[in-house]
Amino acid sequence: QSALTQPASVSGSPGQSVTISCSGTSSDVGKYNLVSWYQQHPGKGPKVIIHEVTKRPSGVSNRFSGSKSGNMASLTISGLQAEDEADYYCCAHAGSYSWVFGGGTKLTVL
């Protein structure tokens, strides 16, 4: 399976909103509502921030939200804060207990 497609980088000023897209196919993003998003700060392991397309784990800020339309998933971060600066990865179930990740998006808070 091919990696999901994400923009290499996005940026925004504090307080603004940014959206990160994640393009897949009808065999992964489009087929299952099993899209998750992960935040990774330098030197740390990834942290799940969205699962099952829209659900936030306990303790994750409600400034993070997810959505999906067809073969495209999106992560929106509202009210940008300096601590949001990190790499973000989408992930989708691709059938038969397999998984595909995106190439990652570097978020810069200006």
Next chain:
Amino acid sequence: EVQLVESGGALVQPGGSLRLSCAASGIGFSNSWMAWVRLAPGRGLDWVASVNQDGGATYYGASVRGRFAVSRDNAKNSLFLQMNSLRAEDTAVYYCAFLITEGSNWYFDYWGQGTLVTVSS
């Protein structure tokens, strides 16, 4: 507190082998699916392998199938990844993670800090 600690990463020559370990604490390891995911320089995350609760079912990404083997020891709360016929493109930080299953919902949670594998001559 849930903790996953990977170990075993090293510099290895192409064609060589390496065994990674992951020690888990603070959560029901034996009741959980587990997974290995890697992050290669300049590339995104890449799912490597998953294993079910008793180790009887294993699944692999296309790029490692036939070369890597995932296993677990529930008595020792440990996960392993045996890597054979290593290639330069296997160079990455390898993370272990819980693969959470909540009904029909599946996602990766409680990741470790990773262990670096470098394949080079």
